[in-house]
Amino acid sequence: MDELLDREYDVVIVGAGPAGSSAAKILAAKGVKTLVVDKRQEIGAPKRCAEGISCGGMKKTGLKPDPAWAMQEIKGSIVYSPAGRSLIVKTEDIGGYVVERKIFEKHLARDAINAGARYMVKTLATGVIKEEGIVCGIKAEYMGKEHTIRSKIVIAADGTDSRIARSAGLDTSNPLKDYHSGFQYEMAGLKNCDPEMLHIYFGNGLKLVSYIWIFPKGRGTANVGIGMIGKHSEQGNKARECLDRFIEKHPEIFADASPIEINTGGIPVGSAIDTMAIDGMMVVGDAAHQVNPIHGGGIILAMHAAQMAAEVAASAIAAGDYSRERLCEYENRWRESDGVKVQRLLKLRLFLEKLEDKDLEMFFSLLTSEDMMRIVEGDYKFLTIKLMKNAPRILPLAKKFLI
Ligand SMILES: Cc1cc2nc3c(=O)[nH]c(=O)nc-3n(C[C@H](O)[C@H](O)[C@H](O)COP(=O)(O)OP(=O)(O)OC[C@H]3O[C@@H](n4cnc5c(N)ncnc54)[C@H](O)[C@@H]3O)c2cc1C
Numbered sequence: 001m002d003e004l005l006d007r008e009y010d011v012v013i014v015g016a017g018p019a020g021s022s023a024a025k026i027l028a029a030k031g032v033k034t035l036v037v038d039k040r041q042e043i044g045a046p047k048r049c050a051e052g053i054s055c056g057g058m059k060k061t062g063l064k065p066d067p068a069w070a071m072q073e074i075k076g077s078i079v080y081s082p083a084g085r086s087l088i089v090k091t092e093d094i095g096g097y098v099v100e101r102k103i104f105e106k107h108l109a110r111d112a113i114n115a116g117a118r119y120m121v122k123t124l125a126t127g128v129i130k131e132e133g134i135v136c137g138i139k140a141e142y143m144g145k146e147h148t149i150r151s152k153i154v155i156a157a158d159g160t161d162s163r164i165a166r167s168a169g170l171d172t173s174n175p176l177k178d179y180h181s182g183f184q185y186e187m188a189g190l191k192n193c194d195p196e197m198l199h200i201y202f203g204n205g206l207k208l209v210s211y212i213w214i215f216p217k218g219r220g221t222a223n224v225g226i227g228m229i230g231k232h233s234e235q236g237n238k239a240r241e242c243l244d245r246f247i248e249k250h251p252e253i254f255a256d257a258s259p260i261e262i263n264t265g266g267i268p269v270g271s272a273i274d275t276m277a278i279d280g281m282m283v284v285g286d287a288a289h290q291v292n293p294i295h296g297g298g299i300i301l302a303m304h305a306a307q308m309a310a311e312v313a314a315s316a317i318a319a320g321d322y323s324r325e326r327l328c329e330y331e332n333r334w335r336e337s338d339g340v341k342v343q344r345l346l347k348l349r350l351f352l353e354k355l356e357d358k359d360l361e362m363f364f365s366l367l368t369s370e371d372m373m374r375i376v377e378g379d380y381k382f383l384t385i386k387l388m389k390n391a392p393r394i395l396p397l398a399k400k401f402l403i
Contacts, residue, residue: 016158018303051098165283183226268286269294
C-alpha cells in the first residue's frame, strides 16, 4: 500500500475523523486528487465520544441516518439541576441519534473513498514540509519508514492538540481553563432510563464539574460520562471518582449495569483558534477547537467546518492560488456562521462555571423548557431581565459574562 505515499496530491488531509472524511468526500467528488492519512490502524476506534448528534446538525451537513450506525433515535434532552429538578428540551432539531462511532466513521471514510479519495491508515504525520514559508506537504511514518507526501494544500483534521497545525507554526494549544477532560463508561444493563432522551446532570457538588451525561444507545446500553474543566491527571481521577459516585447514587438505573468500554479524551471548549488558514494549509474540527463550549459536542461542527474548508480548497486548487488570502475565505465563512453561536455559547459557559450549585438551582427554578431551548441556541439576552427580577445576587455575573 505504501505506493500511495511518496506521491504528489492536490490535497493531503491529516486525520480520518468526521472532519477529515467530510472534507475528503467533497474534494474527491470535485475531482481533486486527495489523500487522507490517519495514525490509527482502525478508523473510528478507539472512540472518544458520547456519540450524540442532532437532527439539526445532520440536516446542515447532509447526513442521513443509516441503521448501520444510527443506534438510537433521540427525541430530546432532560436537563437535571443539582437538586434533581428537571427540564425537558424537545424540538425537531434537538432530537437526533446516538451513533456507533466506530461504524459511523468507517462509513464516512467509505463514502469519501467511493467519491475517489485515497486513504492510508497506521500512517503518522510527523510534520509539515515548508518551502519559502509555504506549506507544501507532510512527512509521515508508515510501518517504520519515513515518507514525503507533497501537496498543494494540507488540511489539518488531526483533532485536539493538532500536531500538524503546530508544526506549521500555528498556536493550537489549549489553556487548562478552556479544556474539558472527559471520562466515560459505555455501559450495558441500564434500567429505568428513558432511552429516547439524552440525560444531562448539572452541579453534583463539585465546582469543577461541567456535567454528567447518559446518552442511551439502545438495548439498555448507554454512554455514561463526565466532562470536567482542566487536564491534570489528578482531575482525570476526580472525574472518574465523581462519575462513580453518581453511578452509586442512582441504583434505580445502574444496579445491574456494567461497563463494556472506558473512554477518555480531551475537549477544547474555548472557541476556535485565531488563525485557521495559512499559505498552503487549513485547520478544521477539533484541531481548530471548533467545539460547542457548553457540552463539548464537536462532530457536526467539525463536519460542517470541513465541508466549508473543502469547498474553498477546491476552488483555490482550480484557481491555482493556495495563499492565506485565498484560503482565508473558509475562516471568514466559519466565523460568520457557526462561529457566531460558538462565541455566544462560550460566554454562557464562562457564566455557568462561576455559579455554585445553589445558584444553579435557583437559575433552573427560573427557566422554562422554552427558555432552555433558546439558551442552547445561544439566545440568552432575555436571561438578564429574568435575573434582574428574580436573582439580583447573580445579576453582576450575568452582566459581566452575558452582555
Ligand atoms: C468524552 C468525549 C465525549 C464526546 N461526546 C461527543 C458527543 O456526544 N457528540 C459530539 O458531537 N461530540 C462529542 N465529543 C467531541 C467529538 O468527539 C469531537 O468534536 C470530534 O471527534 C471532532 O472530530 P475531528 O474529525 O475534528 O477530530 P477527531 O475525531 O479527533 O479525529 C482526528 C483524527 O486524526 C488522527 N490523527 C491525529 N494526529 C495524527 C497524526 N499526527 N497523523 C495522522 N493522524 C492523526 C486521529 O487518529 C483521528 O482519527 C466528545 C469528545 C469526548 C472526548
